[in-house]
Amino acid sequence: MPETPTSAIRRLRGPAAGLAMAGTVLALAAPVPSAAMPAQAAPAAAADPVSVLKYTAQERKAALAYWKPARIKAVGKSVDLGPTGPNAKPWRGSTLKTVGRLFFVNATGADTWCSGTAVKSANKSVVMTAAHCVRRGSSPYNTNTDMVFVPGYHKGKQPYGAFAVRAAAAPRAWQNDSVNDMAALAVDADKNGRKLTDVVGSQAIAFNRPVSGAISALGYSATRPYLGEELLRCTGTAKKEHGSQVIRCNLSGGASGGPWFADFNTTTGKGTLVSVNASLDSTEPTKMYGEILRTTAKAVYDRAQRA
DSSP: OOEEEEEEEEEOOOGGGOOOEEEEEEEOOOOOOGGGSOTTOOOOOOOOSEEEEEOOHHHHHHHHHHOOHHHHHHHHTSOOOOBOOTTOEEOOSSOOTTEEEEEEEOTTSOEEEEEEEEBOOTTSOEEEEOGGGTBOTTOTTOBOEEEEEEETOBTTBOTTOOEEEEEEEEEHHHHHHSOSOOEEEEEOOOTTSOOHHHHHOOBEEOSSOOSOSEEEEEEOOOOBTTTTSSOEEEEEEOEEETTEEEEEOOOOTTOTTOEEEEEEETTTTEEEEEEEOOEEESSOTTEEEEOOOOHHHHHHHHHHHTO
16 A cells, blocks of 8 residues: 655754655555454564663763763764754753753764753653664664763863763664654763762653643754754744644754753743654754654653663
């Protein structure tokens, strides 16, 4: 049966990889005739909806050693995605300790970055981001390495240190079919043995929240003149579209995985994370999409907070 495209989406890949084009499609599968099913066939066991990457202690140590200030500076200069749009402004409110840059080497071997957010969790170690910041969609073996989260990053400064990623959970539907672009990371304690949210605090996270209201989206966009060195913010009203939620936003590559906050207080810098930056519409690049965090997203988050 044919596949019917519902919209063309430009994924917010890490900047060094460029912005890849991908189509969102709806598969129209034909029903299987009952005669084709053997009478003795038992239903297949349900697959685990969560896929988890784990990094060894040696790999995590190597990741921290890899991301030296000079390398971070170089990756920021490696790409220019054009001028920043009028809706995205540098964040000038209270210090957002919980939001940071997520550095990694992508599946093609290029240095790059995304954005992420420390959220409340049982292990005090969970960072929410996009699944395409962890692995390539529809490609189980193309995964990212040397992943390090730097909360509060600003113009080369790492005021709260760097945290190596020890486990990365994402929907198996993303791994197999490029569906449900969100992920949850578990990070190590810092070099002083302190857990992430003990150092920077945490943001609330909500699942199955109705899509509505004002949203603040943030991220380290690779657009001029900031080129990932400053945290940018845009605001919009969330609406449902193509099974996701959408806002008007001018963030671009590098902002992938950055938080969508509802009920955001600009004085305290606190809000409730209800999605992450996932993709831009290819024909209307001011339309930012984020997943609606439902049952699978909760399972992904739970896996990370137990890691």
